[in-house]
Amino acid sequence: MPHNLNDQLKKMQSLPPLNFESRVKHLKQLAAVIKTHQAEIIKAINQDFSHRCEEESLLAEVMVCLDEIHHTLKHVKQWVRAKTWHSDWKFYPSKCSVSPQPKGVVGIMAPWNYPFNLVIEPLVAAIAAGNRVMVKPSEITSKTAELIEQLLAKVFSKDEVYVVLGDIKVANQFSCLPLDHILFTGSTQVGKIIMRNASEHLTPLTLELGGKSPVLIGKNYALKKAAKSIVKGKWFNAGQTCLAPDYILIESDRIDELLSCLKREIADAYPDPGNNPDYSCIVNPHHHQRLTELLAGIPEQSIHTIEPVNKGQKISPTLVVDPPLAHPIMQTEIFGPLLPIISCKNLASAIDFVNQRDKPLTLYLFSNDQKTIQTVREQTHSGSLAINETLVHFAQPNLPFGGIGKSGMGSYHGYQGFVAMSHMKSVYYQSKLNLNDLARAPFTALKKSFIKLIN
Template sequence: MSVAEQNFEGADSASIAASIREVLERQKAAHLSEGPPSARRRKDWLDRSIALLVDNQQEIAEAIASDFGHRSHEQTLLTDVMGSIGPLKHAKAHLETWMKPEKRKVQFPLGLLGAKARIEYQPLGVIGIISPWNFPVNLTFAPLAGAFAAGNRVMIKPSEFTPATSELMVRMFKEAYDETEVAVITGGPAVGEAFSRQPFDHLLFTGATSIAYHVMRAAAENLVPVTLELGGKSPVIISDKAPMEDAAAKVMAGKTMNAGQICLAPDYVFVPENKVDAFIGQAEKAVAKMYPTLKDNPDYTSVINQRHFDRLHSYLDDAKEKGARIVEINPAKEDFSQQPYHKIPPTIVVNPTDDMKIMQDEIFGPLLPVKSYKKVEEALDYINAHPRPLGLYHFSPDENEQREVLTRTTSGGVTLNDVIMHVAQEDLPFGGVGPSGMGSYHGVDGFKAFSHAKSVYTQAKAKFVTELFRPPFGAKTRKTLASQIKK
């Protein structure tokens, strides 16, 4: 029985950790005995993942819909299936170029004498991946692009919040890979904690900042390097010069995708104070066009579970109690008090104050605070006074204003005149900064994140090069030193 098939319920932490460690040791032993995989082997690993996604696309859509209560099959095919195949194909197309040694310059005059320097990208060994529930397939398979391209084996801990999807991935990976190549470890928080404590060669965690503290602390026990893909409150600034209809439509498309359960979802919007009502009106039109109905609309996703449903409603209750204006966007005026899922209509909270919970926590749902401003400097000052976000979005046709926003703010990434889209560009690194994350991946940056950049120096053949700096030191050495130690 593989560790992925074991039932850890009732098991103590030591036995859980031992079972996971056994798989890790087998993967490390296979990596060492087989050596760095060829480009052909790496492409085979990538092809197998692509085939899994293509062949199981319907089962994936059904499993994720089951876990969410309701989730659009088309959205899953877009974000979790197609959105994973793209990175895998990109890595396959470029990995031979990425694998080539990278030439570097040597110190003068060693290059003239025949010395050489290069970087060789070496597989790290075994990569641990802790994937979240919001895009459970994409955020498992997309990291495999960089991990496989770099020649690594992988152990995966998916979220316990999406059990049907996790069990499907166990079956899928078992069909396509030996456990020494890919292993999926399922279970709850105790399994996640034990997984985090393993001596991986690199650990990628995607999830909440609050959990990242524990993951990083656990990884530190074995000095495991980590890539943390977190979140935070990603702001939007809509310029006074931006076409409001276009900006509102794009913001609401990003906010309603997956019911806002996206680490890069617009978390709050800055709108010129004389255009707040115009934004709300255009937002209502945009939602009505995308979702004429919501309650039974197959395109509108449910909140993942009761706990998050209650959490989001608590934000609205708190905002109401503290005097915020609440605008529920419900085109068909449906009654959500009785429903089979956990759907929440897109809801705007106008000019919230910082003492409201909705402005303190990452929302991760279809609620959107809208703050007014007089000058763009106010928005920049507010953003800079808060933790650095994973994403930042600016709508403006003015390139000078764009440059001011880019220069004066720090975020993981930026999309101009839209939201979220920078994450879909495979040739751009994806990652956060500060509380929103550490490290990055995607494309060549993912290949490098999961590789060891080994420096290799080849000494010049000329004998005097090495003898110059060996005792006994003489006039020639002193002359060489004098030529270099100067302003």
């Protein structure tokens, strides 16, 4: 790690936290800068991906961030207030309070798949809580990283928000800094490295990881309706979304109908994907090759490719029916436009299938039956549960976003983001009237009687 970054961190940690007026001012300025430069943001992301659908970037990178800022500005005055209540009756009339306090300097480590959003949304939470911030954008999306540095410099001084550009070595060393909190978004494999590095200083972490997010379809749910949502969620950003449906579980006697519905919806949403501006590229040749190789060894009759693409870094939407469960496509997060469909006997066997594997970041259920919904909600573990729709739960500022187990720890968005970036300090206020000595040594006969009375 360059020596000046350690010095920069020490300097930032020596400065006071941002006061409330500065937080509000900076968040308003940030919203204005994003709005003014949204065309440049979309262009930079497009360059990094060789092609990213403009509307996808507008929706997922710009609008969601602006909504998060506006929600935060609307509520932050209430969030920063200490919450006070009377203590337990035995200590009356003393009071207890929880007072939010900035943690200090927060480190944000962002991935490449949504390179702007996954810097800005955690940054909003960190600033709302009064922290100073060091940001490490992904080196894979270098154009966006450079633009982020330029745009944040229009709002913050380097002692308020400091952007660190560099390769994997810099990212690894960044996570070794004695920061006051780190929020990392990325793969589970890299998350383990970040956790190991942070443990040296006992740095608290929020880890937003990934995993294989399953789709369950209720017996009586209309497959055409389910297919429409699955297609729009899976192939948004060509499947390069941590929340994208990773595989579908459905009864074997409904697979053919589901296949037909999915193919129709794909053809309707992404006709001629090689030339369709609505269909995004794979981010780089390495990930293109990784996804191509992921189909190796699967029987040809199991692979259903929709309009083969032999152009640039695009991969056609591809359905894979009942691949071997030991195959890599069912062992690793796909993070691309390939969607396995797995046959199962019934809902109970689908739940067993999910529960025998690592806890996913999200679970999708298509059902209008309240008993089915309750069963899945209570009998499965996942970072989130989305019913009858895909992806859009990420855009709800009132819903915490985060995983469980190997899909992550901690969460953010809205108030939960403010809490994650704050130390919620416990404060006890002793009143002038203090009877606590009645339960302290020396234990006289009177005190013993009093303790017996309140027991």
